[in-house]
């Protein structure tokens with residue numbers, strides 16, 4: 624299975640506060656960004672390093688730094704933005720793309736209303752952010768947008784996933800690795816993840 628669960632005490636602790644319905648928007652935003660940063664630590668474990676010679680105050684040494692391979696963080700609007708904010712604290716030189724999708728009320732299919740990606744996305748390692756991987760309709764569509772633009776190495780980062788969402792990404796995009804902080808029990812009839820944390824976008828932006 625192409626799925627990594629970042630099962631770390633710090634992540635689980637912050638996730639418990641995120642799930643709590645009494646957590647307000649300010650704390651919710653900060654915690655979403657922090658959890659995303661901690662997840663990125665794991666998601667970026669396989670980034671390549673190059674040897675570099677540096678001088679410490681004591682001697683010359685061969686150290687290792689990230690190779691020139693470039694990164695792109697791509698947010699699915701709107702809830703994915705907060706994850707990008709957190710990850711940018713770790714990799715401030717990454718380029719940022721945005722994909723805006725809404726769900727057609729009749730067909731329930733995702734409809735793209737905005738897409739702006741780094742021009743050279745083909746040569747970048749892409750980290751796509753979507754905090755709640757529910758039916759995965761938006762995620763599989765966004766992955767296709769990325770592939771159509773030439774992206775070749777894509778990881779999907781979601782804070783909470785439903786088993787149904789993971790199964791769909793694996794089925795439709797088996798080459799895409801998925802990194803999550805938790806896999807929850809199921810989707811309810813309204814497409815919400817249970818137990819989940821509610822509507823991530825509304826809780827981030829206080830729109831409910």
Ligand code: URA
Pocket residue numbers: 755757814815816817819820821822823824
């Ligand atoms: N989107 C959310 O914000 N929450 C869910 O539980 C499912 C989709």
